[in-house]
Amino acid sequence: MSFRFKAGEGGGLTLAFVGPLVVYVIAFLVLPTLMLLAEAFSGKHGLTLKYVAALGQGQTVVAFRNSLVLSALAALVGVIAGGIAAYLVLRPGMPRGVRSLVTSFSAVAANFAGVPLAFAFIATLGSLGIITVWLKSVGVDLYGMGFSLYSLPGLVLVYAYFQIPLMIIVFTPALEALRREWREAAENLGASAFDYWRHVGLPILLPSLLSAFILLFGNAFSAYATPYALTSGIVALVPVEISNVLSGNVMISQQTGAALALGMIVVMVAVMGVYALAARRIGRWGRR
Amino acid sequence: MPHLEIDGAVKRYGGKTVLHGIDLALGQGEFVSLLGPSGCGKTTLLRIVAGFERPDGGRVVLAGSDITALPAARRNMGMVFQAYSLFPNMTAEENVRFGLKVRRETPAAQQARAAELLALVGLAEHARKYPHQLSGGQQQRVALARALAIRPALLLLDEPLSALDAKVRVQLRDEIRRIQQETGVTTLFVTHDQEEALSISDRVVVMQEGRIAQAGTPAEIYGEPANIFVARFVGAAAELRGRVRDAEAGLVELCGRAVPAARARGLAAGSDVHVLLRPETVRLGPPGAAEALLEGVVASRVFFGALTSIRIEVDGGFSLAAAMPSAEAGAVAQGSRVSIWWDGEAPRVLAAG
């Protein structure tokens, strides 16, 4: 990427128009990230790997493991449930109203994450939630059986509320790109539904499924407000650990917090990278 | 026994009847085109034969067995679609092998058959290419190879050439006919392009609004249209209204003049008729010619390459189109007066109303 054109006549104007944006992004996105980088590697006497290495131990590794597992599960649930839902809604038999209902509700639900969502689930399946109480009255003691909303499985259940709609939004275009002609051609040549999905449908959808999974994974991984409001520390997660550091919790040092944040960024970079690669692959089979 | 028989096929969508009881029979090895404007039901009929739609009435019988209720996957027919025929995630060869793979043939058999068919459609060296690397015409050839690979009882083609460039279209339709004759597969071909239908079919079935308007050989359809719809849809013609002057002698009254029209024989005297003249049957000459039936002024000329179409404003207030080889058309200048005549057998006469 050459910036040579910035110098000279046109360059001056370009600087004036585009400059503010670049400066803004550098100042408030790039520099803070670099700051984290610096902090994560700086000890009392200069550069050190101590804090980054500490990511692999104790409390922080638990947090990382939990975050990765939670994100993977939440992404899986979202991809499977959302994928099936999107497929069903797009089938020719479905009345038109269902389709627009699902689309508009998905738009809202995908944005409904955070504190209010956590409270909604507490009101529903918390220890005194309406469903919990109702089930108890018919003889099913949820919490007695070991279920808890304030646990990893509970979080997956709550995360699904914004993961599934996100999947529907992101995956519908991919499903729409599955031409009816391919299904009919396969049928015409003697393929069963299984044959079709195995040889044609799923292979074509695979890049989109993968990129959707990656997107959902990244989305779940970065979540802070929802787990905070729901579990406030019961389940160790990377975002919550970072917030503990920032609020002055002395159990974890400043630098470890920075290392954690850096770790998050590294994971997200990998996520976005895979997503970009998959998107390019999808483009290859597009039209024609 | 006919190879394929459609018996009273009826199809309704919502409140609308799209097929009003179609009867059609195809002999083994026959190439039959379903020709008609959009919405006439030709594609619906094809899809019923393929098994993608269930008829609301009637039967489909293939080689003596009733297949009306049989799912599409079990009908052993090969279909070529208008667009997006090929599976994008497979090479040309893999596409052609698909039907055989699904039938659990051995890989060796699959490969041999695929090679055979790709050679038949002239694409042997493109076997490893993906659909997006092939041109439209090439893709349709692969689709044809794929359909034929399974040795289908019936080959179905749903406007396979409509999405292609004009030149490719002509090339490919001749290819399709050649391959069909070589393999001898019974074929049902849907198109809205009458030139396509006329040039490659054994028989043409013209459809209008869910009914068969006429079924016959291309020559019959073109030369002896059974009704005004077929006459209008197939080929160009000047359409004139007249009255039968003398049914015995074959004379029709057009704009006050009596003109010969042999096919008026058999129609009631004095009845209103449509008189149809194909442009190529109209003869022009200098004004005052002995054979002249009518006279008029040349209004415009349109150059079509081999042919030139000449529009004439006839005395008496109607216009007529004549078509002649461009070499001869040079003699007819715009604005000049001409004599017009035709051979008595030429005009088609159809009862009006």
Place this chain on the structure above:
Amino acid sequence: MRGVLGRLLPEAWLGLLGLYFLVPLLATGAFSLWEGGSRYGFAAYVALFHQPKLWQSLFLSVRLAVETILLGLIVLVPAVFWLNLRVPRLRPVFDFISVLPFVVPPIALVAGMTALYTGPDWLVGTPNYLVIPYVILALPYTYRALDLGMRVLDLRTMTEASQSLGAGWGTLIFRVVVPNLTTALLGAALLTIAIVMGEFTFANILLFNTFAVYINYVGQTSATQASALTLLSFLITWLAMLGVLVSGRGGRSVQIGGAR
């Protein structure tokens, strides 16, 4: 999927899913109407509306949203304008920049920002400080909306016409281009509102009393009031998304932002 079971399955699955999405909302609604014992009424709502803190936090969030929109537009409009007019080669750079905020999760960004910027006090100590990271959070969506809106305009002709009539860059942008971007601006504004109203991470860490923080605070003290607020929050999100859908006229323009 033929046969009776096959026919029932799609409806059953969608029905189950619909239940999953509806029940928490209904439960929240029911909870918010509970007044203790077996009495039901709007006491929670009434109590809510009498809390000055609610209105303070709500107005704060709204004000921050407006400020975020303004600052975001000031930074982005000239840049996207120039991109579409003169430097289309820079598009990959812009696309990269617009995706960057996703790579740095809010929680990481706030960690970096607090380490880096400790002053000046008149900014960092006030809630207005939040606007700065909020612009970053909204960047991907605002950029996309503006870019799509500008791509369909014939900027070159507009520019040449105005300049030949004597207009300067400022007049051009604010009097000519922006009025043609109303749909795009509306979409961007609505998404920003949804993001800011729901934003929790920054506000909570930096200890500012925005709407989302207030909801959390109420949750510690009164569950019924928190439920009422939850429903209201859902309503706000729903209205904002409806606005986006209507103005964008298509599901494709919908994206996700806000707290997670």
